[in-house]
Amino acid sequence: MSSNKTPQLPPSSRLPPRAASTTLSVDDALALRQARERKDALVRGVPSIDAMRDAIRRAGREAPAMTEIPRIGRLDVAAFRARAAHGLPFLMTGLVTRWPLFALEPQILRERFGDLPVRARVGDYINTAFAPDRAMQDMSMRAYLDLVAQGTQELPPYLGNLELRALNSLCNWPSYFEKMGPPRFWLGPAGTVTPLHCDYDDNLFAQIWGSKRIVLSPPHHDAYLYPREANAILYGSPFNPEAPDFEQFPLARQATMIECIVAPGELLYVPAGWYHHVRALTFSLSSNRWARAMPLALAGHQPA
Numbered sequence: 380m381s382s383n384k385t386p387q388l389p390p391s392s393r394l395p396p397r398a399a400s401t402t403l404s405v406d407d408a409l410a411l412r413q414a415r416e417r418k419d420a421l422v423r424g425v426p427s428i429d430a431m432r433d434a435i436r437r438a439g440r441e442a443p444a445m446t447e448i449p450r451i452g453r454l455d456v457a458a459f460r461a462r463a464a465h466g467l468p469f470l471m472t473g474l475v476t477r478w479p480l481f482a483l484e485p486q487i488l489r490e491r492f493g494d495l496p497v498r499a500r501v502g503d504y505i506n507t508a509f510a511p512d513r514a515m516q517d518m519s520m521r522a523y524l525d526l527v528a529q530g531t532q533e534l535p536p537y538l539g540n541l542e543l544r545a546l547n548s549l550c551n552w553p554s555y556f557e558k559m560g561p562p563r564f565w566l567g568p569a570g571t572v573t574p575l576h577c578d579y580d581d582n583l584f585a586q587i588w589g590s591k592r593i594v595l596s597p598p599h600h601d602a603y604l605y606p607r608e609a610n611a612i613l614y615g616s617p618f619n620p621e622a623p624d625f626e627q628f629p630l631a632r633q634a635t636m637i638e639c640i641v642a643p644g645e646l647l648y649v650p651a652g653w654y655h656h657v658r659a660l661t662f663s664l665s666s667n668r669w670a671r672a673m674p675l676a677l678a679g680h681q682p683a
Contacts, residue, residue: 466676480549493521589663598652
């Protein structure tokens with residue numbers, strides 16, 4: 380006899396609780412921030428996050444200028460780390476194409492993972508991308524796909540930066556970093572956007588289905604990008620390289636912007652501190668992992 384009961388998902392598939400909204404005193408907020416930064420620095424093996432950011436900018440100023448993102452074949456661990464030590468982004472081919480998830484059709488999201496709980500970015504999530512109170516909506520994967528199919532939103536809803544552990548076994552990540560955070564997944568139709576920002580961790584970005592346009596700018600050009608701190612290792616920029624407003628942001632004229640199209644099956648290395656703006660050109664599934672160690676470009680630029 381068939382059952383109509385919804386299958387119970389294991390605890391590992393459930394979403395983490397949303398951050399509680401609390402009001403802290405100035406002293407308590409400062410103490411909490413300092414504690415987080417000490418922990419972040421300890422994890423990355425640096426004396427402080429401020430010193431690490433400064434060292435990343437110095438390394439960026441000394442790195443060769445580039446005008447396009449090179450494409451290369453698969454690298455072993457030693458070759459990857461040697462190339463990444465230059466502090467420049469590059470694309471790798473022939474690695475993600477071997478992942479089981481790459482070989483599957485997108486309809487498996489509905490057929491096999493329809494009951495998976497997800498958290499969608501909704502509303503104007505571009506202009507509130509780094510705000511703690513941006514609009515989010517919890518739903519199932521099936522409900523999300525139905526919402527996308529309706530196409531009634533001016534800005535398509537986006538599943539961004541989610542741990543979808545049910546998909547982890549279908550991805551074979553290379554061990555390029557000594558320590559890595561958990562895989563994060565990014566799913567949405569054409570038109571979903573992550574606005575310009577930088578993470579102060581090395582980043583491996585895998586394009587699994589579909590394609591994305593990514594615009595990158597080197598870390599020392601933050602002087603031209605009006606950065607706003609979200610947290611010690613994440614900074615956003617209000618400048619939109621797809622629709623540049625040089626009247627409002629005149630310094631941005633001096634920022635180098637390098638565009639690349641990341642195709643299905645490609646892996647992009649984004650060095651720590653590089654700004655990047657991401658737009659899905661088609662229905663797209665991506666995944667990324669951030670290193671949790673000293674950035675590879677700092678081999679010769681130790682934070683002081």
